[in-house]
Amino acid sequence: MHQATKAMTLAAVLAAAAFNHAVASDFPTRPIRVIMPYPPGTGPDTVMRQVGERLATELKTQVIIDNRAGGNGWIAAEAAKRAKPDGYTLFLSDSTLVSLHQHLYKKLPYDPEKDFSSVAALYSTYYYVTVSAESKWKSVSDLVAAAKANPGKVTYGSSGNGGNLHLGGAMMEQAAGIKMTHIPYKETAQIYVDINRGEIDWAVGTGSTTAPLYQAKKLKYLAITAPQRSATQPDVPTLHEVLGASGYDLQTWVALFAPRGTPAELIGRINTAVQKVLEQPEMRKQLENVGFEPFVQTPEQLAATVKKQSDQYADFVRKLNISLD
Incomplete structure (x- = not known):
C-alpha cells in the first residue's frame, strides 16, 4: 500500500x-x-x-x-x-x-x-535634490539653513506617504536636524511642475521624471543621493560631500x-x-x-x-x- x-x-x-x-x-x-x-x-x-x-x-x-x-x-x-x-x-x-x-x-x-x-x-x-531654477538656494547647505531659520516653513513634495520621495525628505530632516512640511501628491509629475511654479520648495526626483523640466531649464539639481557623482551630471555633488558624516544614499x-x-x-x-x-x-x-x-x-x-x-x-x-x- x-x-x-x-x-x-x-x-x-x-x-x-x-x-x-x-x-x-x-x-x-x-x-x-x-x-x-x-x-x-x-x-x-x-x-x-x-x-x-x-x-x-x-x-x-x-x-x-x-x-x-x-x-x-x-x-x-x-x-x-x-x-x-x-x-x-x-x-x-x-x-x-x-x-x-x-x-x-x-x-x-x-x-x-x-x-x-x-x-x-x-x-x-538614485535621486536628485531638485529645486526651481529660480530658487535662491544654490546648494543643499542653503536649503538646510532656510529650514533651520524657519522650522516647518520649507516644503517638500512626494508621490504619497511611505514612498521613496517621502523617505528622501524625512532622511534629510534627520540628517540635517531640521523640520520641514511634507506635501504628498497623487501624481508624481505634478510635484516638479509645482516646484517650478514655486508652490512647494523642493523634492527628490529621478533623472527621468525630472528630465523634461530640467532640460527646459525650469529646475536645477543641488545634490545626488548616491555614493559618488553621476557621470551624466558630474557637477552635482553628493549628499556625502555636502553633509559630511550625516550624508546618506537613497536608491530605488x-x-x-x-x-x-x-x-x-x-x-x-x-x-x-x-x-x-x-x-x-x-x-x-x-x-x-x-x-x-x-x-x-x-x-x-x-x-x-x-x-x-x-x-x-x-x-x-x-x-x-x-x-x-
Whole structure:
C-alpha cells in the first residue's frame, strides 16, 4: 500500500511537471498585462513602455500597460495579487512597495512575500535634490539653513506617504536636524511642475521624471543621493560631500513581479526575455541617458535583492522612528 501511494504521488508530480512544461512551451498565447502604480509620464512608466515594445517582439505577443496610480501604490498591488497566476499578469513595482511599506504600516492590503514572486529587474537609480531654477538656494547647505531659520516653513513634495520621495525628505530632516512640511501628491509629475511654479520648495526626483523640466531649464539639481557623482551630471555633488558624516544614499530599483503561484517555467521565460531586452545596446543607452542603470538579475537574485533592501529599510525606519499607521 505504501509503495502504491508513493507511485501515485510520483505519477502526480510527473504529470504536473509535464503539464507545466507544455504550458511554458506554448506561452504566451495572448497579451500580457503589466499593472503599475504609476501614472503615465513617470520614469517607471516610460521605461516599461520602452521595454514592453521590445518584450512584445521577444515573446511574440502584445504587452499592455495598465496604469493604476493612487492609494500609496496599494490599488495596483491589490489588483495584481488577485490576478490569476498564469503568467499573463505582471506587477511593476519599485523597492518601496515590496521592501519598505511593510515596515511603515502595520496593515497592508497585500503581503509582499506571500502574494508575489520575483520575475525580473529592470533598472536601478538614485535621486536628485531638485529645486526651481529660480530658487535662491544654490546648494543643499542653503536649503538646510532656510529650514533651520524657519522650522516647518520649507516644503517638500512626494508621490504619497511611505514612498521613496517621502523617505528622501524625512532622511534629510534627520540628517540635517531640521523640520520641514511634507506635501504628498497623487501624481508624481505634478510635484516638479509645482516646484517650478514655486508652490512647494523642493523634492527628490529621478533623472527621468525630472528630465523634461530640467532640460527646459525650469529646475536645477543641488545634490545626488548616491555614493559618488553621476557621470551624466558630474557637477552635482553628493549628499556625502555636502553633509559630511550625516550624508546618506537613497536608491530605488524597479522590477517585475507575478502573483504567487505563477509557474516557475513561465517566470523563467519572461526573465530570459527581459534580460535579452536589457542587453540591447539601444535599450541600455536609453536608460543610461536618463541616469538609470540596467539591472539584470535572475528571479532568485531579485528575491535576494528584495530581502536585502527590506532589511536596510527596516533599519532606516527604526532610526528615523517613522510610523504611518
